[in-house]
Amino acid sequence: xxxxxxxxxxxxxxxxxxxxxxxxxADGMGFTVCETLVRKGTQSALxxxxxxxxxxxxxxxxxxVTASGERFKITEGTIYALDEHDPHYLIASDYEDLRLVSxxxxxxxxxxxxxxxxxxxxxx
Numbered sequence: 001x002x003x004x005x006x007x008x009x010x011x012x013x014x015x016x017x018x019x020x021x022x023x024x025x026a027d028g029m030g031f032t033v034c035e036t037l038v039r040k041g042t043q044s045a046l047x048x049x050x051x052x053x054x055x056x057x058x059x060x061x062x063x064x065v066t067a068s069g070e071r072f073k074i075t076e077g078t079i080y081a082l083d084e085h086d087p088h089y090l091i092a093s094d095y096e097d098l099r100l101v102s103x104x105x106x107x108x109x110x111x112x113x114x115x116x117x118x119x120x121x122x123x124x
Contacts, residue, residue, distance in 0.1 A: 002027055006035055015114035015122065016042035024110035032108040038062060038090060038098040046114065047087040047121040051104045054081040059099035065089040074098065087121040
């Protein structure tokens, strides 16, 4: 059995927020669970080419926008899943941080970070 608290973990700064990697590859579960904070007023161009990701909003608000421009509001109680390695923009509202529980399959090592730039989608 694995029992772990966010207070036991150092957050990983991923670019426009932080991620507490609660379960990683080393835990042998086959998936990763993170508590993710996206800082208010930020926009991140992201893509996961080796992982599928699902995110459940536990607080705050924002949007996820497809590369083709389709927009989806994200508020507490909303889940979105990137089931086709979708390039996307993750946007936190201007007035509050966005809080997500993120699940990755296969599992992350735990030290991955994004390189955010206007030139394209950050990936790992």
